[in-house]
Amino acid sequence: MPQLPEQIRPYVAALVKYHFWILALIVPLVLVPLLFMGTGGIDALISTQKSQIESRISALRSVQGIAEHPNETWSKAVEEQTVKIEEETFAEWTRFWEEQQFLRVWPAKLGDDFLRAISALKPGANLDRPLLLRYQNMVPDLLRELPKRMGADDLMGDAAAGASGEMQPRGRGPGFAGEMGMPGGPRPGAGGARPTALVTWRGDDQARIAATFKWDKPPSTTQVLLAQEEIWIYGLFCDAIKRANASAAGVYDAPITEVTQLAVGYPAAEDQPGGQGGARIFLPQAAAGAAPGAGEEMPPPEMAASPETGMPGAAVGRPVHPRFSGGTTGGPAPPPPGEGDGAVPAQASPDDALREWIYVDFTGKPLTAAELGALPAAKLVHLVPFTLRMVMDQRRLDAFLADLAAAPIPIDVRQVRINPGTMSGQMQSSPQPSDAMANGERPFDIALELRGTVGLAPRPDRKAIGGGDVTPPGNGGGE
Numbered sequence: 001m002p003q004l005p006e007q008i009r010p011y012v013a014a015l016v017k018y019h020f021w022i023l024a025l026i027v028p029l030v031l032v033p034l035l036f037m038g039t040g041g042i043d044a045l046i047s048t049q050k051s052q053i054e055s056r057i058s059a060l061r062s063v064q065g066i067a068e069h070p071n072e073t074w075s076k077a078v079e080e081q082t083v084k085i086e087e088e089t090f091a092e093w094t095r096f097w098e099e100q101q102f103l104r105v106w107p108a109k110l111g112d113d114f115l116r117a118i119s120a121l122k123p124g125a126n127l128d129r130p131l132l133l134r135y136q137n138m139v140p141d142l143l144r145e146l147p148k149r150m151g152a153d154d155l156m157g158d159a160a161a162g163a164s165g166e167m168q169p170r171g172r173g174p175g176f177a178g179e180m181g182m183p184g185g186p187r188p189g190a191g192g193a194r195p196t197a198l199v200t201w202r203g204d205d206q207a208r209i210a211a212t213f214k215w216d217k218p219p220s221t222t223q224v225l226l227a228q229e230e231i232w233i234y235g236l237f238c239d240a241i242k243r244a245n246a247s248a249a250g251v252y253d254a255p256i257t258e259v260t261q262l263a264v265g266y267p268a269a270e271d272q273p274g275g276q277g278g279a280r281i282f283l284p285q286a287a288a289g290a291a292p293g294a295g296e297e298m299p300p301p302e303m304a305a306s307p308e309t310g311m312p313g314a315a316v317g318r319p320v321h322p323r324f325s326g327g328t329t330g331g332p333a334p335p336p337p338g339e340g341d342g343a344v345p346a347q348a349s350p351d352d353a354l355r356e357w358i359y360v361d362f363t364g365k366p367l368t369a370a371e372l373g374a375l376p377a378a379k380l381v382h383l384v385p386f387t388l389r390m391v392m393d394q395r396r397l398d399a400f401l402a403d404l405a406a407a408p409i410p411i412d413v414r415q416v417r418i419n420p421g422t423m424s425g426q427m428q429s430s431p432q433p434s435d436a437m438a439n440g441e442r443p444f445d446i447a448l449e450l451r452g453t454v455g456l457a458p459r460p461d462r463k464a465i466g467g468g469d470v471t472p473p474g475n476g477g478g479e
Contacts, residue, residue, distance in 0.1 A: 089465050093380060097457040103232050103409055107142055110134060123459060126221040135224050139213045142231055146209075147201055150238035151245055152259070155203035156210045198245045198254040205261050209234070212267075212323050222351040223323075226265075226358065233264045233384055233454050236409060241390075244400050255396035257445070261389040264454070265358040266321050268385040273364030319356045319368070360385050360453060364414065379464040383412075383453040394418070394446045410455035417449040 015022070106118055114131050121127065140157070147154040213227060241256050248254035352369035359367050359382045361375070366385075372378050392400065397416075404411045 086462075086465050090460060090462055093457070093460045093465075096381075097460050100409060100457050103236070106228065107138075107145075109141065110138060121221075123461070127224065129218060132218045132221065132224060135227075136215055136218055139227065139231075140210065142228075143210055143213060146231070146234050146238050147206065149235055149242060150201055150259070151198050151242045152201035153197045155201065155206045198248050198251055199241060199256050199259060201259040202261070205259070209262070220351060220354075222354055226354055227323075229384075229456065230265055233386065233456075234262065236407065236411070236454065237262055237264075237386070237388060240400070240404055240407065243403060244392075244396065252442075254393075255400065256390055256392040257442070258391040259389070260391070260447075261387065264386045265384055266324055266356070268387040268451070269318075269357045269360060269366040270364065270385070270451075271317050271366070273360070320353070321356055321358075322350065322353050359383055364453070376464070379458065379461070382456040382458055384456060385453055386451070388448075388450040390448055391445055392448055393442065393444045395444055397446075397448065411452065412455065413450050413452040415449075415451040417451075419447050420449050 106115055108115070111134065114134060117127055117131055143156050144154050147156065215223075219227065241259065244256050245254045251257060349369075355369040355372055357366040357368070359372060359378065361367055361371075362377065362383065364385070367375070367378055401413055401416070404413055
């Protein structure tokens with residue numbers, strides 16, 4: 001063992017003698033800080049790991065709450081549910097189509113060969129030219145059935161009424177009774193023979209309708225289908241008016257005495273459905289005998305009657321339609337962009353032009369041909385706008401509206417106007433109901449205007465709802 005120097009031996013002896021107390025002092029001073037440092041690091045690590053574990057547990061619990069997990073079983077269940085919904089939609093569409101088959105009955109006078117061809121007609125197919133010529137020649141006879149179904153005299157071919165569709169002067173023409181049939185105008189049979197018909201359908205309005213079915217050349221298959229669709233809808237309203245008058249013993253107690261205007265499709269479509277801001281109530285004349293328009297709020301510009309249709313809402317933006325004159329301005333169609341400067345304008349399909357503004361959406365907005373083929377709702381149901389103006393006993397109004405609402409074909413009356421104001425440029429003022437009462441006329445008569453839509457079922461098409469082939473076979477009605 002090495003010998004310690006003499007000078008440090010006393011210190012080593014003291015260290016050996018008192019080493020316990022020296023270590024008892026030094027060890028805590030070193031270990032306690034190290035212990036605190038180690039404990040803090042462990043707590044932070046534990047906290048971090050605990051948070052991660054809890055977040056993963058929470059994610060697992062959220063997955064556990066999902067009924068069908070995004071796996072192969074879930075995907076299969078979604079596909080099966082999608083197919084089920086498509087089948088249910090197609091089945092309901094088919095039911096809707098089949099329930100309206102009673103409406104799509106083509107007149108037997110068109111001939112058995114025509115009926116067979118139209119029944120077997122597939123979407124996109126065309127009728128033979130002789131059949132189109134036959135329909136062109138016979139459509140005037142089909143129109144003449146409408147006044148008979150209404151219970152009115154047939155004035156479709158009355159030359160005195162005129163084929164231009166212009167309104168006749170006040171107090172003239174068959175069945176004219178003042179402004180839009182306002183009570184107090186001349187009554188059918190006044191000062192002359194007693195009328196034979198319970199209701200008078202104005203001759204100028206009948207002539208207006210007949211003029212839209214006069215074609216200079218054979219119509220296309222699409223034109224025939226759409227024209228017959230119009231006739232079917234006209235027939236719906238003629239039948240409804242005849243039902244309303246079924247219990248009448250004569251003109252004196254008929255609920256509906258006069259129809260001043262009946263329009264469906266393009267003539268009834270409005271640029272701004274419901275008018276500007278939905279305004280449809282106008283102040284009446286301040287006093288009887290006042291000048292036309294005095295004390296009266298005139299309709300907004302979009303309600304001014306169109307020269308070609310006589311219908312409000314045709315002042316701005318109305319596209320040109322081959323069966324109706326006029327367009328945006330009510331006159332000749334404006335030249336296409338680029339015409340006259342050597343450019344070749346893009347030509348739209350003639351069938352597409354026939355589909356412009358003949359249907360509306362659920363807000364009443366007219367649909368273009370492009371929208372008609374693109375909007376899902378427009379593929380499932382065709383909403384045809386209509387306008388009906390007539391004179392009727394106001395006590396029978398509720399019953400008439402209820403009858404329309406209960407019709408097998410959905411007829412949605414969206415607007416009812418009673419004694420509407422003067423339409424700018426088209427009609428003159430007329431006596432009010434109080435004057436009619438003083439003159440011995442029917443005191444409860446009102447001038448009534450109804451607007452709304454008729455819901456028609458298009459031919460069911462699986463492709464429109466994501467399915468396969470086009471089905472089922474039909475009778476050629478509609479598009």
